[in-house]
Structures are given as C-alpha cells and as structure tokens.
Amino acid sequence: MSRNDHTEPRPESRRALLKNADVLAAHISRRLFDIGRSEYGTGADPTERGSGASAVLLLVGHQGGRGPCLILNKRSARVPQPGDICCPGGGIAPVVDAFLSKLLVLPGLPLGRWPYWPGWRREKAFHGGAMPLLLATALREGFEEMRLNPLGVRFLGPMPPFCLRLFKRKIYPMVGWISRQRRFRTNWEVEKIIRIPLAWFWEIDRYANYRVTFSRSVARQANRITDDFPCFRFESESGAELLWGVTYRIVMNFMESVLDFHPPDTAGLPVIAGRLGGRYITGK
Structure with missing residues (x-):
C-alpha cells in the first residue's frame, strides 16, 4: 500500500518504538x-x-509476531451497535468497582505498578479517587467480555474522555499493555477478538469515508438523515472490517497524541456506504 510521507513524521523514531516493547510501553x-x-x-x-x-x-x-497491536472486540448481534469494533468496557458498577478500586492501588497490582501513580495522587487530590474506579470498571469489563486476566495488564495511563452523542454517554479510555496473554474467551456480548497492528495505521490507503444513511427512527435522534464518518479499513482472520465512530476517534487520538501520527484529511478519500436501523440503537 502507498504511504504519505507528510503524515508519517520521524519514521526512524517510529520504527525504533514499534520494535522495542519496553521502550514503546514506557513512551x-x-x-x-x-x-x-x-x-x-x-x-x-x-x-x-x-x-x-x-x-x-x-x-x-x-x-x-505482528509487532505491537491494538486488541479490540467486535460486538455481537445480541447487543446495541452490533458489528461495531470497540474497546472492552461499560458502565460503572458502584459497589463492585469501588471494592476493586481499593485493591488496584496495592503494590504489585495494575495501578500500584504504574510509576506515575504517586505523582498523580499527589497532584489530583480530587480526581485521584476517580482513576482507580475508572480503571476497575475497565478491567472488570475486560474480564467479563473476553476473560482478560487483569493481573496481566500493565496500566499505561488515562486518555481524555469522549462523548457518545447518540447514547448520551461519556467514555473514559484507560490504556493497558499485555505481554503474555494470547488466548481470550468471549462472552455473549462479543462476536470475536480483533487485532490491528499499529504499523497498519500509517498505510494511508486504509482510510475512507463511511457514509451512513439513518433509518427514520435513528434520524429523529441524530437530527439528520445521512452523515459522513472517517473510518479505517483492514482485514482480520475472517474478512474485511471497518473501524469507525467513537472507537476510531479514541484510536486516532491515541495515535496523534502518543505516536505523533495524524490521519489523512477525509477530502478525496473513497466513500463506503452503510445504513443504520433502529436495532443499532436498541439492540432489539
């Protein structure tokens, strides 16, 4: 695939980062x-x-052996947003997650191992308490959805929150690194595990516009009939996939802020047509 040098700053530095897992995680x-x-x-x-x-x-x-990858889920047909690629996660369970959050800060556990936790806790007297709860929620959901071993996750830090307009939610992404777990067991919410090598995101031919036509019921909520969304095309073990929506935004924010990559301008990119019906919102 062709590449665009303008969107690929410092290629030597990037290759060095992607080659060394410890250096990349620390960065x-x-x-x-x-x-x-x-x-x-x-x-x-x-x-x-x-x-x-x-x-x-x-x-x-x-x-x-494909280098560092993003490890994502594809939502099953039994939940809202079926077929979308997403990060494992969900809403806060106040009692359970509050209990788990107290454990995460212990030495040897994910937040206790994060080298920046002592400084974060000192500087964020108010939001310091939010971090353990948000991480506990994300790890619990990862265990429930894909049997992710929470003790095998190296916490790397938080990302800025994102608003999900159609569902009126604010999403807080927590970034984690896993080095040993290779096999996962999905629950009913997940169709399959998706792995995307980070190096693929520099391949400009993978980007496109996803032109969505909304059904009447969705159009009322969205206040529009059609809309264009930037997207990323790739191939998984079982066929072609499309990354778009809030997960695309989370991933692109990660690529921009952490790896200095900026996705191509959507003008002139190929268009992929799609349609969203009422079941996309309700899951019924």
Whole structure:
C-alpha cells in the first residue's frame, strides 16, 4: 500500500518504538501522564452518580509476531451497535468497582505498578479517587467480555474522555499493555477478538469515508438523515472490517497524541456506504 510521507513524521523514531516493547510501553505511559495532568486537572468528578460515565480499556500488546497491536472486540448481534469494533468496557458498577478500586492501588497490582501513580495522587487530590474506579470498571469489563486476566495488564495511563452523542454517554479510555496473554474467551456480548497492528495505521490507503444513511427512527435522534464518518479499513482472520465512530476517534487520538501520527484529511478519500436501523440503537 502507498504511504504519505507528510503524515508519517520521524519514521526512524517510529520504527525504533514499534520494535522495542519496553521502550514503546514506557513512551506511551509518559505521554499519557503528561496529557492526563491537563485533561483531568479540572471539571466535575467523572464518577459522580448520574454522570453517565463509562470506562473502556484500550489494549496494546504483541500478538503472534505482528509487532505491537491494538486488541479490540467486535460486538455481537445480541447487543446495541452490533458489528461495531470497540474497546472492552461499560458502565460503572458502584459497589463492585469501588471494592476493586481499593485493591488496584496495592503494590504489585495494575495501578500500584504504574510509576506515575504517586505523582498523580499527589497532584489530583480530587480526581485521584476517580482513576482507580475508572480503571476497575475497565478491567472488570475486560474480564467479563473476553476473560482478560487483569493481573496481566500493565496500566499505561488515562486518555481524555469522549462523548457518545447518540447514547448520551461519556467514555473514559484507560490504556493497558499485555505481554503474555494470547488466548481470550468471549462472552455473549462479543462476536470475536480483533487485532490491528499499529504499523497498519500509517498505510494511508486504509482510510475512507463511511457514509451512513439513518433509518427514520435513528434520524429523529441524530437530527439528520445521512452523515459522513472517517473510518479505517483492514482485514482480520475472517474478512474485511471497518473501524469507525467513537472507537476510531479514541484510536486516532491515541495515535496523534502518543505516536505523533495524524490521519489523512477525509477530502478525496473513497466513500463506503452503510445504513443504520433502529436495532443499532436498541439492540432489539
């Protein structure tokens, strides 16, 4: 596939990062801490009851000799947004996640191992308490959806939150690194596990516009009949896939802020047509 040199800054530095897992993980963690210091320093507590907050886990790790990959889920036909590629995650379970959050800060556990946790806790007296709860939610959901081993996750840091307009939710991505787990067992919410090598995101021919036509019921909620969304095309073990929507935005924010990559402008990109019906929203 062709590549665009303008969107590929510092290729030698990038190749060096992708080649060394420890260097890449340390680089990601340092960047996320710097970003989080400004993003989480002010504003309302994201874990307040009624806030509509959800936490998701953006997983990175080496999988099967393809270099570092993003490890994502494809939603099953039994849930809302069927067929979408997403990060494992969901809403906060106040009692369970509050209990788990107290364990995560212990030495040897994911947040206790994060080298920036002591500094974060000192600087974020208010939001320091939110971080363990959001991470606990993301790890619990990862275990439920794909039997992710939470003890095998190296926490790398938080990303800025994203708003999901159609579902009126705010999503808080937590980034984790896994180095040992290769096999996962999905539950009824997940059709399959998706792995995307990070190196693929520099291949400009993979980007397109996803032109969505909404059914009448969805158009009423969305206040429009059609809309264009940037998307990323790739091939999984079982066929062609499309990354779009909020997960695309999360991934592109990660690529821009951590790896200095900027996706191509959507003008002139090929168009892929799609349609969303009422079942996309309700899951029924």
